[in-house]
Amino acid sequence: MTASDDTKLSNAQIAWRAAQDIADGAYVNLGIGFPEMVARYQPAGREVIYHTENGILDFGQEPPAGEEDWDLINAGKKAVTLKPGSAFFHHADSFAMVRGGHLDVAILGAYQVAQNGDLANWSVGAKGVPAVGGAMDLVHGAKRVAVITEHVTKSGEPKLLDRCTLPLTGVGCVTRVYTSLAVVDIEGGRFVLREKLPTITLQKLQSLTGAELVIAGPVADLIVPEL
Amino acid sequence: MDKTIATPAEAVADIGDNATVMIGGFGGSGAPIELIHALIDRFVKTGSPRNLTVVNNNAGNGHVGLAAMIEVGMVGKLICSFPRSADPRVFTQKYLAGDIALELVPQGTLAERIRAGGAGIPAFYTPTSYGTELANGKPTAEFDGRPYVQERWLKADFALVKAHLGDRLGNLTYNKAARNFGPLMCTAARHAIVQVSQLVPPGTIDPEHVVTPGIFVSRVVEVTNPAQEELLNRAGATYP
Numbered sequence: 001m002t003a004s005d006d007t008k009l010s011n012a013q014i015a016w017r018a019a020q021d022i023a024d025g026a027y028v029n030l031g032i033g034f035p036e037m038v039a040r041y042q043p044a045g046r047e048v049i050y051h052t053e054n055g056i057l058d059f060g061q062e063p064p065a066g067e068e069d070w071d072l073i074n075a076g077k078k079a080v081t082l083k084p085g086s087a088f089f090h091h092a093d094s095f096a097m098v099r100g101g102h103l104d105v106a107i108l109g110a111y112q113v114a115q116n117g118d119l120a121n122w123s124v125g126a127k128g129v130p131a132v133g134g135a136m137d138l139v140h141g142a143k144r145v146a147v148i149t150e151h152v153t154k155s156g157e158p159k160l161l162d163r164c165t166l167p168l169t170g171v172g173c174v175t176r177v178y179t180s181l182a183v184v185d186i187e188g189g190r191f192v193l194r195e196k197l198p199t200i201t202l203q204k205l206q207s208l209t210g211a212e213l214v215i216a217g218p219v220a221d222l223i224v225p226e227l
Numbered sequence: 228m229d230k231t232i233a234t235p236a237e238a239v240a241d242i243g244d245n246a247t248v249m250i251g252g253f254g255g256s257g258a259p260i261e262l263i264h265a266l267i268d269r270f271v272k273t274g275s276p277r278n279l280t281v282v283n284n285n286a287g288n289g290h291v292g293l294a295a296m297i298e299v300g301m302v303g304k305l306i307c308s309f310p311r312s313a314d315p316r317v318f319t320q321k322y323l324a325g326d327i328a329l330e331l332v333p334q335g336t337l338a339e340r341i342r343a344g345g346a347g348i349p350a351f352y353t354p355t356s357y358g359t360e361l362a363n364g365k366p367t368a369e370f371d372g373r374p375y376v377q378e379r380w381l382k383a384d385f386a387l388v389k390a391h392l393g394d395r396l397g398n399l400t401y402n403k404a405a406r407n408f409g410p411l412m413c414t415a416a417r418h419a420i421v422q423v424s425q426l427v428p429p430g431t432i433d434p435e436h437v438v439t440p441g442i443f444v445s446r447v448v449e450v451t452n453p454a455q456e457e458l459l460n461r462a463g464a465t466y467p
Binding site for chain 1: 253254255256257308309310311312313315318319322323329331332333334335336337338339341342353354355356357358359360361401402403404405406407408409410411438455456457458
C-alpha cells in the first residue's frame, strides 16, 4: 500500500491483485480503460496471451511516441505492438473466441455488481448517446469473468449491491470482484468475502457494501505492494 | 474478368439515395477514407446520395471520413456498436437534435449479423444482451438450459472496404488489425467496393494467404498511400 493512503488500494494496486490470479498459459481479454492496467502487473515467468476484440491475439505494450502504426491498435483504439506468435483475425472470429468459451479470463470495469453476478458497466441511464461496444459480448463465454472496481462510488455509494439499479450489461455473469478494499467471490447468488484490507474492520466493510458479505472459510489479509 | 475501376468516384458512382452502406473499419483502422470522400464529393455537388443507412462499428471521429459524411447530412440512420470517439461531436449533435437515427448493436452481435447476412443465415441465437434493454422485443429461447436472444441477419446494398493487396479478380489481403469488419462486409453487400493500397497481378497473392476470395468483391480501385483517419485528425483536417 502507498504510504499516503493505507485505507484503500490505488487503481494500480487493484490491477496488481487481479493480475496475480491470471495463470500461466491463460488467454485473457482486458476491458478498455482501467482493466488494461492489469497487463502491467503480470507476474514474471508466466506467459499470458492477450486478446483484443478488434482482431489481435498476443499483442504487446504501446510503442514509443512517433512509432505508432494506426492499423495496429487495441479495442481502446490505442496503438500497440506485436509479439512473436501474434495473429490477426476478422471480427466474427474475434467474437467466436469471446462467446465460444475460448478465453480463460475477462477482466472488466463496473458501475455496479450484484450478488447474483449481474453486471452494469455500459450505461448510466437515458441521457446522452448510448454506446455498448463489446461489453455485452465479453460477459459471455470467458471461463472466468472478473471485475475490478473501487468499492464505492465517488460519492460513497456502494457499488456491490443486492440488485443493480443501472441498465444491465449481463445477467449472472461475474464470478469474482477485486475492489479497493476487498476480494469477493460470487457463489450461489451471494457475495463471499475472501480477502480484505487488514486496516478495515469487517463491520466497516459491510457498511460500505450494499448486500450481505458472507463469511465462508478464512478471510485473508489483502496485501499488495507499493506501486 | 476485370473488377478494377480507375477512380474512387467511378467506383461509388451508382450508390443512390436511401441505400444501405456498410463501411469497414474499427475507429480509423481500416476506414476507407478515399471511397467515403468520393461519396461526399458527389453529395456536395448533386445532393445525392442522401438518407443513407450506414453500418459501421463507430460513428466517426473528428471531421473526416464517416464523421464528415454525417456532418454534411447524407446519413439518415446509423447501425453501430460504439458511437463515441476522441471527438464524437458531429454524431452527438445530430443525434441529440433528432437528425439521425441510431440502432445500437453489441459489437459481437453486429459482426455476427453481418456474417449471417453474407452466409444466407436469416437469424441466429446468441447469449449476448440477454436480460438487458438491448434485447427488448426480441424472441428468446433456451438451449441446453441457457437463455439466448434471437438476432437477425444484416445485409447491405453496398460495402465500402479498405484492403491492402488486391488483384483484378477481387482477391484481397488486409493490413494488420485493419482487417476487422472488412471480410464480413464484403460477403454481406450486394456490391462490395474495395480500395486497395496496391493492385497486383493475379497469382501474386499466395492462395494460402487470400483473406477475402474474389467472389465476394464487385469492384477494386487502387488508392496508393491511403489516408489514415487518426493522422488526419491529429493534423486537424476537415472534409470537404
